[in-house]
Amino acid sequence: MTQVERQRWDVVVVGAGGAGLRAATEAREQGARTAVICKSLFGKAHTVMAEGGIAAAMGNANEHDGWEVHFRDTMRGGKFLNQWRMAELHAQEAPDRVWELETWGALFDRTADGRISQRNFGGHEYPRLAHVGDRTGLELIRTLQQKIVALQQEDFRESGDYEAGLKVFQECTVTRIVKDAAGRVAGVFCYERESGRFFVIEASAVVIATGGIGKSFKVTSNSWEYTGDGHALALLAGAPLLNMEFVQFHPTGMVWPPSVKGILVTESVRGDGGVLRNSEGKRFMFDYIPDVFKEKYAESEAEGDRWYDDPENNRRPPELLPRDEVARAINAEVKAGRGSPHGGVFLDVSTRMPAEVIRRRLPSMYHQFKELADVDITAEAMEVGPTCHYVMGGIAVDSDSAAARGVPGLYAAGEVAGGMHGSNRLGGNSLSDLLVFGRRAGLHAAQYAAGLGERPVLDEVQVDAAAAEALRPFSAEGPTPGEAEEGRPPENPYTLHQELQQAMNDLVGIIRREPEMEQALKKLADLRVRARRAGVEGHRQFNPGWHLALDLRNMLLVSECIARAALERTESRGGHTREDWPEMDRQWRHANLLCRLADPTGGLAATDPVRGQIRLEREETEPIRPDLLALFEKEELVKYLSEEELGS
Amino acid sequence: MATGTEPDLDPAGGVRGASRAAIAAPHLRTDRWWLSPALTAAGLLAFVVYSTWRAFANADYYAAPYVSPFYSPCLAENCVPMKGGPNWEIFGSWWGLSPALLILIFPLGFRLTCYYYRKAYYRGFWASPPACAVAEPHKKYSGETRFPLILQNIHRYFFYAAVPVAAILTYDTVLAFRDERYAWGHMGLGTLVFLVNIGLIWAYTLSCHSCRHIVGGKLKHFSKHPVRYRMWQWVGKLNARHMQLAWASLISVAAADLYVYLLATGAFADPRFF
Amino acid sequence: MSSYEAGFRVWRGDIEGGGLEDFKVEVNDGEVVLDIIHRLQATQAPDLAVRWNCKAGKCGSCSAEINGRPRLLCMTRMSVFSREETITVTPLRAFPVIRDLVTDVGFNYTKAREVPAFVPPRELGPGEYRMTQADVDRSQEFRKCIECFLCQDTCHVVRDHEENKAAFAGPRFLMRIAELDMHPLDAAEAEGLDRGTTAQDEHGLGYCNITKCCTEVCPEGIRITDNALIPLKERAADRKYDPLVWLGNTIRRRGR
Numbered sequence A: 001m002t003q004v005e006r007q008r009w010d011v012v013v014v015g016a017g018g019a020g021l022r023a024a025t026e027a028r029e030q031g032a033r034t035a036v037i038c039k040s041l042f043g044k045a046h047t048v049m050a051e052g053g054i055a056a057a058m059g060n061a062n063e064h065d066g067w068e069v070h071f072r073d074t075m076r077g078g079k080f081l082n083q084w085r086m087a088e089l090h091a092q093e094a095p096d097r098v099w100e101l102e103t104w105g106a107l108f109d110r111t112a113d114g115r116i117s118q119r120n121f122g123g124h125e126y127p128r129l130a131h132v133g134d135r136t137g138l139e140l141i142r143t144l145q146q147k148i149v150a151l152q153q154e155d156f157r158e159s160g161d162y163e164a165g166l167k168v169f170q171e172c173t174v175t176r177i178v179k180d181a182a183g184r185v186a187g188v189f190c191y192e193r194e195s196g197r198f199f200v201i202e203a204s205a206v207v208i209a210t211g212g213i214g215k216s217f218k219v220t221s222n223s224w225e226y227t228g229d230g231h232a233l234a235l236l237a238g239a240p241l242l243n244m245e246f247v248q249f250h251p252t253g254m255v256w257p258p259s260v261k262g263i264l265v266t267e268s269v270r271g272d273g274g275v276l277r278n279s280e281g282k283r284f285m286f287d288y289i290p291d292v293f294k295e296k297y298a299e300s301e302a303e304g305d306r307w308y309d310d311p312e313n314n315r316r317p318p319e320l321l322p323r324d325e326v327a328r329a330i331n332a333e334v335k336a337g338r339g340s341p342h343g344g345v346f347l348d349v350s351t352r353m354p355a356e357v358i359r360r361r362l363p364s365m366y367h368q369f370k371e372l373a374d375v376d377i378t379a380e381a382m383e384v385g386p387t388c389h390y391v392m393g394g395i396a397v398d399s400d401s402a403a404a405r406g407v408p409g410l411y412a413a414g415e416v417a418g419g420m421h422g423s424n425r426l427g428g429n430s431l432s433d434l435l436v437f438g439r440r441a442g443l444h445a446a447q448y449a450a451g452l453g454e455r456p457v458l459d460e461v462q463v464d465a466a467a468a469e470a471l472r473p474f475s476a477e478g479p480t481p482g483e484a485e486e487g488r489p490p491e492n493p494y495t496l497h498q499e500l501q502q503a504m505n506d507l508v509g510i511i512r513r514e515p516e517m518e519q520a521l522k523k524l525a526d527l528r529v530r531a532r533r534a535g536v537e538g539h540r541q542f543n544p545g546w547h548l549a550l551d552l553r554n555m556l557l558v559s560e561c562i563a564r565a566a567l568e569r570t571e572s573r574g575g576h577t578r579e580d581w582p583e584m585d586r587q588w589r590h591a592n593l594l595c596r597l598a599d600p601t602g603g604l605a606a607t608d609p610v611r612g613q614i615r616l617e618r619e620e621t622e623p624i625r626p627d628l629l630a631l632f633e634k635e636e637l638v639k640y641l642s643e644e645e646l647g648s
Numbered sequence B: 001m002a003t004g005t006e007p008d009l010d011p012a013g014g015v016r017g018a019s020r021a022a023i024a025a026p027h028l029r030t031d032r033w034w035l036s037p038a039l040t041a042a043g044l045l046a047f048v049v050y051s052t053w054r055a056f057a058n059a060d061y062y063a064a065p066y067v068s069p070f071y072s073p074c075l076a077e078n079c080v081p082m083k084g085g086p087n088w089e090i091f092g093s094w095w096g097l098s099p100a101l102l103i104l105i106f107p108l109g110f111r112l113t114c115y116y117y118r119k120a121y122y123r124g125f126w127a128s129p130p131a132c133a134v135a136e137p138h139k140k141y142s143g144e145t146r147f148p149l150i151l152q153n154i155h156r157y158f159f160y161a162a163v164p165v166a167a168i169l170t171y172d173t174v175l176a177f178r179d180e181r182y183a184w185g186h187m188g189l190g191t192l193v194f195l196v197n198i199g200l201i202w203a204y205t206l207s208c209h210s211c212r213h214i215v216g217g218k219l220k221h222f223s224k225h226p227v228r229y230r231m232w233q234w235v236g237k238l239n240a241r242h243m244q245l246a247w248a249s250l251i252s253v254a255a256a257d258l259y260v261y262l263l264a265t266g267a268f269a270d271p272r273f274f
Numbered sequence C: 001m002s003s004y005e006a007g008f009r010v011w012r013g014d015i016e017g018g019g020l021e022d023f024k025v026e027v028n029d030g031e032v033v034l035d036i037i038h039r040l041q042a043t044q045a046p047d048l049a050v051r052w053n054c055k056a057g058k059c060g061s062c063s064a065e066i067n068g069r070p071r072l073l074c075m076t077r078m079s080v081f082s083r084e085e086t087i088t089v090t091p092l093r094a095f096p097v098i099r100d101l102v103t104d105v106g107f108n109y110t111k112a113r114e115v116p117a118f119v120p121p122r123e124l125g126p127g128e129y130r131m132t133q134a135d136v137d138r139s140q141e142f143r144k145c146i147e148c149f150l151c152q153d154t155c156h157v158v159r160d161h162e163e164n165k166a167a168f169a170g171p172r173f174l175m176r177i178a179e180l181d182m183h184p185l186d187a188a189e190a191e192g193l194d195r196g197t198t199a200q201d202e203h204g205l206g207y208c209n210i211t212k213c214c215t216e217v218c219p220e221g222i223r224i225t226d227n228a229l230i231p232l233k234e235r236a237a238d239r240k241y242d243p244l245v246w247l248g249n250t251i252r253r254r255g256r
Helices: A018-029 A067-077 A084-103 A136-159 A229-237 A284-288 A291-296 A301-307 A323-335 A355-361 A363-373 A429-451 A460-475 A493-507 A514-531 A544-568 A634-640 A643-647 B035-057 B100-112 B115-124 B149-175 B189-206 B209-217 B226-239 B242-264 C033-043 C106-114 C133-143 C150-154 C162-166 C171-182 C195-201 C213-217 C224-240 C243-255
Strands: A005-008 A011-014 A034-038 A166-170 A172-179 A185-192 A198-202 A205-208 A247-254 A275-277 A345-348 A382-391 A410-412 A591-597 A614-620 B074-076 B087-091 C003-014 C017-028 C063-066 C069-072 C086-090 C097-099
Touching: A011 A018, A011 A185, A011 A229, A011 A429, A018 A034, A018 A136, A018 A166, A018 A205, A018 A429, A034 A172, A067 A084, A084 A136, A084 A429, A136 A166, A136 A429, A136 C106, A136 C133, A172 A229, A172 A460, A172 A544, A185 A205, A185 A460, A198 A460, A205 A229, A205 A429, A229 A410, A229 A544, A229 A591, A247 A323, A247 A363, A275 A284, A275 A323, A284 A323, A291 A634, A323 A345, A323 A382, A355 A363, A410 A429, A460 A544, A493 A514, A493 A544, A493 C033, A514 A544, A544 A591, A544 A614, A634 A643, B035 B100, B035 B115, B035 B242, B074 B100, B100 B149, B100 B242, B115 B242, B149 B189, B149 B209, B149 C224, B189 B226, B189 B242, B209 B226, B209 C224, B226 B242, C003 C033, C017 C033, C017 C086, C033 C086, C063 C150, C069 C150, C069 C213, C106 C171, C133 C171, C133 C224, C150 C171, C150 C213, C171 C195, C171 C224, C195 C224, C213 C224, C224 C243
Parallel strands: A005 A198, A011 A034, A011 A205, A034 A166, A205 A410, B074 B087, C003 C086
Antiparallel strands: A172 A185, A185 A198, A247 A382, A275 A345, A345 A382, A591 A614, C003 C017, C003 C097, C063 C069, C063 C086
């Protein structure tokens, strides 16, 4: 039995972004002793990168808004593949979650009558996004961070210990969820990044809130943390992942200089009046309005421009189509040779708004371009192109409780959970998703933990295996003796990571083709074998090479899920575009693709390149509740739903 | 754990303390960081020398119709008579020193406790710190927590005093629209010097951080006090230039005094416009 | 695109000791210092420890000192240096070092806990808060803070005097107090907490000698000294050093 430090908590939250912190506050308020584990410093989570706002139908800007409208927009955006109950709960509860933030000290931008101001965003029928300039994510994370501190101050007043009921383990990484003999969650295995020390937290419930997978792609808006840890933890613990083929490429990332390629340019630029032009100066988005959206979007530039001031009598400009549509359009323009000098298109606000207004409404964009690209966005157009931004797929969860399927005690919320956004997420729905389902996950995890008679007992074999797995990179000395590649030095984890990113970007990127994805699977198998030999220098104390070597396991697992599911789904829908299957297929609407570990007993059958680690399963989606279907016009539904679904 | 560490108590250390990254140099700046504190110190020193000489001189501070701003209001019996000017004999014949000393204490105190000048002399004279991320030479530091520096908190009283002084200097400037025989409606180069000076004095005085606080900064709800909010915004705009105004008004007040001195000593005659 | 080889001196070591190590490394157009540090990791020093996250100046993780000045590695463009210059990168020098460019910033988290949280007004429920933009502008400026702790690092009160760390919250957290004191709906006062006075008495506001280094290094351009620290000093002066204000308040309270 491995001698590692052990601690006991009731609920462990993995990840300290919006979802994780919201889950933690809820669990603590339910009375559960709660530990939060995060890879970075407390308050640095990727949520700070969210710029535009939090979608919530508060109706401050337009009184016609309500949860039903928000629900409709979300379903349309996701091309009706959303787990509809999640979309319903999300639309209903988002306003409460936003208002609650105000009582914790958040300061949103205001309307003239003193309420929370709401802004326009792609795919949202009314101005709906509560925001703070273009740094809404920072406000969200800071507010939740300060709420955690407030709760700790409460504990301090009562017990003299700030960390009696709620503790943040910062700069720690979870590598395994450890279960008991009955297959229930019993704790997590972690290492401290600073010292390399291992420790185990025993807990009856674990909430996974680790965010996304963007670091498997070369051009991404995501930070280094986004290595699909939570997805992999759930898979390895036996929970399935849902619809992993749906990866959102945000239409507007920076394309130059190369070192910042992929960094996000917020959608608010378009929401506030920015337009997309190709190298011929044409607003090309008018040519790319798909049939399902024809009635909702302006046909002429004049109409689109009038909409900003008079949304009642005009239709919105097509720059505000859902993100998948805009990303594909930009991709097509660049391919057709009408791109900007550095391989993007032009996004222009400089001719649309006075410089002073731009600086006030888009301060961090102004700053970002000025500092990083030497471009003054008040005077010239930005160059932008698609960047890997978000994964719609994720851990398959129960809509109401956020419980992962098949593993008692495991919960998931935020980007790492699947279902809510269907095949494509609307801008602004992410922050609200974090809050709504973060709270639900924390609530149900705490209730589950309290409801268990006694704590599950850790399976010590799993603890030992986890420790051995985490130490392997230090003993990687090339191949096992007697094998063909004997004498080769250990692999450099940085090189492996770069090859993985390049492969995913090129072969399973924004536009997908069957032969390329097959090639990607081969490449992934090759990388997986080589990753077994990823070796690191130095010691365990704050060693980034070692950390990356461990994260590679997760990225490879998740990448394979994406590639396999993308190969399987023979249609184009939302964040999944097949060149060989360009149409949306109504028969695929009611199909979910579940990824499971091919060999759940033998750890990772990682050295077998043929079989792969992932097994795909297809399942029928649950029929949409009739009263929710009734919120739509029949003419619209026929575009998405099959005859059988409509008939019932 | 990054949250759990206690600060180590190695008072002598600072950046070279036992827990910090082992770097022998007190700083690694490669730019000319010393230039700004050196210029500040030189500028302030020059003013101190000049103003001390002029304040103690007790001579050549009046050349009709102009009175040196160092000697206005002139509050002692030994003042040079200035027709219509602000000389009130509050201090009798027992006061034998320069009358400038009676009044200069107020603008001096205002500037000495001013948030900008504090920065300037803490950096320039005290080297506390000499520049950002450059280690300061002092072993101990208690800032403005103790006597005497805790007295910096009375800055607002000097502001209250600086306002009437500025008002009197404004009056002097009005008087400067006379000619040397006290006839109204004339202007000379000196009038212009006085106008510029009083403009800068007011701008500096009103841009004061205490003023910004008093007119509106202390409020919690700006929307309930629209007038004070407007004033606060306006003072805020000036306040952003407080440093420039501090220097400009320092130079202009010395220049106004020097101008009067030159006239009074007969170095040249005031060029009259009309 | 033009690339060249630059000279870098990077501090490597830990609490036991260490020193500046020289490197020659390739630099391409448009790169920032963090790109170069990453290139060192990938090619020459795989275990070089550095904190970073967003690489877009939004998270405040990659704080370090470049040529002796506290900066964000991701927002310092290589183009601000000449090609001949050797660029020195060290960890933050006000905090205990852990390894290479990573320091123990626990001081800041300790101080964050000592500032009493926002106090919601009892009479208002969620959704009933009404504030105008003018009311929230001031606090919003302070909430732009990305907690890079460069201001805490550069502030000589703790940088040069370890012994002051116990008594002094540092610019970041004094600004937090100012933010809450200027929050239009913070009900601390109604609950008997006077933030202006406690700033002086418990969080060490008096140590600040307004030499403005915090404002100079702030990557968000927050005017920490002019808009937070000095107004806070004035608020403390209201409570503690101004008999007129004190008298006025007392009379008004009696009159109620």
